[in-house]
Amino acid sequence: MLQLKRIIETALYVKDLTAAKNFYYKTLHLEVMVESDVLVAFNVGGLNTLLLFRRGASLQTKYLSGGEIPPHDARGSIHVCFAIDTDDMPGWKQTLSDSGVAIEGRTEWPKGGSSIYFRDPDHNLIELLTPGCWPIY
Numbered sequence: 001m002l003q004l005k006r007i008i009e010t011a012l013y014v015k016d017l018t019a020a021k022n023f024y025y026k027t028l029h030l031e032v033m034v035e036s037d038v039l040v041a042f043n044v045g046g047l048n049t050l051l052l053f054r055r056g057a058s059l060q061t062k063y064l065s066g067g068e069i070p071p072h073d074a075r076g077s078i079h080v081c082f083a084i085d086t087d088d089m090p091g092w093k094q095t096l097s098d099s100g101v102a103i104e105g106r107t108e109w110p111k112g113g114s115s116i117y118f119r120d121p122d123h124n125l126i127e128l129l130t131p132g133c134w135p136i137y
Contacts, residue, residue: 011051013074014122020052023121027099028082044082081115081127083137089114092128109133 014020021040024030030042030050038057042050055073062069084092096103096118104125105117112132120126131137 007048009049009051010080011053011072011074012078012080012120012122012124013053013055014120014124015055016121017052017054019121024050024052027095027101028126050080077119077123077125079125079127081129084128084130086113086130089116089128089130092116113137 012020017037017040021032021035024040024042025032030044032040033043033049034041038054040052042052044050053073055075058069059071059073061071093103093116096116101118103116103118105115107115107117109115109132113130113134115127115129115133117125117127129137
């Protein structure tokens with residue numbers, strides 16, 4: 001039986017690519033892997049890639065030497081969740097506070113783990129989750 005292994009990329013679409021890049025780089029400490037006037041790709045824990053696309057910049061098919069990438073884009077408040085270690089939660093709360101980022105929600109999950117929720121500059125909902133909520137983490 002064929003089986004998907006994991007999510008490799010998650011994409012968010014942002015109005016101001018520079019402001020979004022600064023937020024994810026400076027506040028969330030993500031490493032920039034690739035950067036252009038259309039996108040910024042971040043390394044997330046050495047296992048995943050967060051792509052930030054400038055909203056509206058990928059509405060046409062992109063032709064590359066090896067093939068093509070179909071059009072894509074999104075609007076609205078999108079959600080993405082990042083895994084963190086339980087012991088790091090207080091440090092993340094302090095980092096967000098020091099950066100002027102308001103925590104909008106907190107959850108203690110019935111099966112274990114906890115989450116905090118906040119917004120990026122484009123009002124996407126960002127979650128930091130400790131182990132226990134899902135059987136995979």
